[in-house]
Amino acid sequence: MENLFKRTVSSLVLIFIVFGMMLILKPIFLSIIISGFIMLVFYEYWEIVNKKAPGIMKIMYFFSAFGIMLASCCNNFIDIAVCSGLALLFLSAMLTKIDFKKSSKYLVSGLFGLIYVGILGIYLIKLGYLPQGAFLLVYLIFIVKTGDIGAYIFGSKFGTIKIMPRISPKKSLQGCIAGMITSVLCGLALNYIYSLFNIFLFNNLELVILTAILNVIAQFGDMCESVLKRGYDIKDSGGVIPGIGGLLDLVDSLVFAVPVLYFYLV
Numbered sequence: 001m002e003n004l005f006k007r008t009v010s011s012l013v014l015i016f017i018v019f020g021m022m023l024i025l026k027p028i029f030l031s032i033i034i035s036g037f038i039m040l041v042f043y044e045y046w047e048i049v050n051k052k053a054p055g056i057m058k059i060m061y062f063f064s065a066f067g068i069m070l071a072s073c074c075n076n077f078i079d080i081a082v083c084s085g086l087a088l089l090f091l092s093a094m095l096t097k098i099d100f101k102k103s104s105k106y107l108v109s110g111l112f113g114l115i116y117v118g119i120l121g122i123y124l125i126k127l128g129y130l131p132q133g134a135f136l137l138v139y140l141i142f143i144v145k146t147g148d149i150g151a152y153i154f155g156s157k158f159g160t161i162k163i164m165p166r167i168s169p170k171k172s173l174q175g176c177i178a179g180m181i182t183s184v185l186c187g188l189a190l191n192y193i194y195s196l197f198n199i200f201l202f203n204n205l206e207l208v209i210l211t212a213i214l215n216v217i218a219q220f221g222d223m224c225e226s227v228l229k230r231g232y233d234i235k236d237s238g239g240v241i242p243g244i245g246g247l248l249d250l251v252d253s254l255v256f257a258v259p260v261l262y263f264y265l266v
Contacts, residue, residue, distance in 0.1 A: 150182025225252035
């Protein structure tokens, strides 16, 4: 119960902070803040998978990550930044003096991190640059986090059918369905609030279908991170957020949901 309270409070605080920033800041300033946050996620990922890697590989990894985020803020040359970042990591593996078997493992996990975390950062910023982008970001984060809370509450009390116990022992079919319903209901409530201020994103039928799909994708994203954590024998990616864990735990549900929403809109 205490963990549920911390999880709920942390999620609500996040939603209010994000909502406030998105209403106040222009897209370019918002993209800079998002980039700073994603750089911290890049760091957390590296500390999980490549903490013992040579310094040159760490420097090239963060230089590559910075380039990707800078290109995203400028909304230009993103493909060049990604390709250059991958090339720099390969170069760092060539320059190290450690055994190639070890450097190859660091290289592959680093390349994956640039893509895995980079996708989230790139499309969060791209979504923010769209017309009504701030309201779209609030919508997405709101439905994902409220769905997560709904799934956690219902699943912990009534979850009997485990869907992937090897990956996520506590995740149940009942919790997943409850999370989807919670997301849809909260999405409808937010859509109504938006309409009071003449902000129209989706009609109700479109919103119900889209929110349900995004919730399923978000839950898949959460399980993908669980696979990563199982591989490195850790429960949370960090401990900076009470009731949730690390920064990667906070955004794992968004990794695939953000690009899906972006491509649906464009």
